[in-house]
Amino acid sequence: xxxxxxxxxxxxxxxxxxxxxxxxxxxxxxxxxxxxxxxxxxxxxxxxxxxxxxxxxxxxxxxxxxxxxxxxxxxxx
Numbered sequence: 001x002x003x004x005x006x007x008x009x010x011x012x013x014x015x016x017x018x019x020x021x022x023x024x025x026x027x028x029x030x031x032x033x034x035x036x037x038x039x040x041x042x043x044x045x046x047x048x049x050x051x052x053x054x055x056x057x058x059x060x061x062x063x064x065x066x067x068x069x070x071x072x073x074x075x076x077x
Contacts, residue, residue: 005058010051017050028071
């Protein structure tokens with residue numbers, strides 16, 4: 001079993017919700033996760049769960065993370 005470091009990002013109102021952002025990211029080959037399935041307490045704990053995405057990055061080389069971020073930025077442009 002591997003574990004990693006994660007970052008939770010609250011999506012500002014001008015960005016799509018978490019499910020839409022997840023679909024857009026996957027369309028460019030980047031995996032991000034919504035909080036609906038990734039919390040111990042479940043989505044009911046976060047009333048605005050669909051404004052959060054989970055980014056995991058601990059076992060990725062820096063150049064892979066940079067490439068993924070650039071692809072995510074490209075989705076919005």
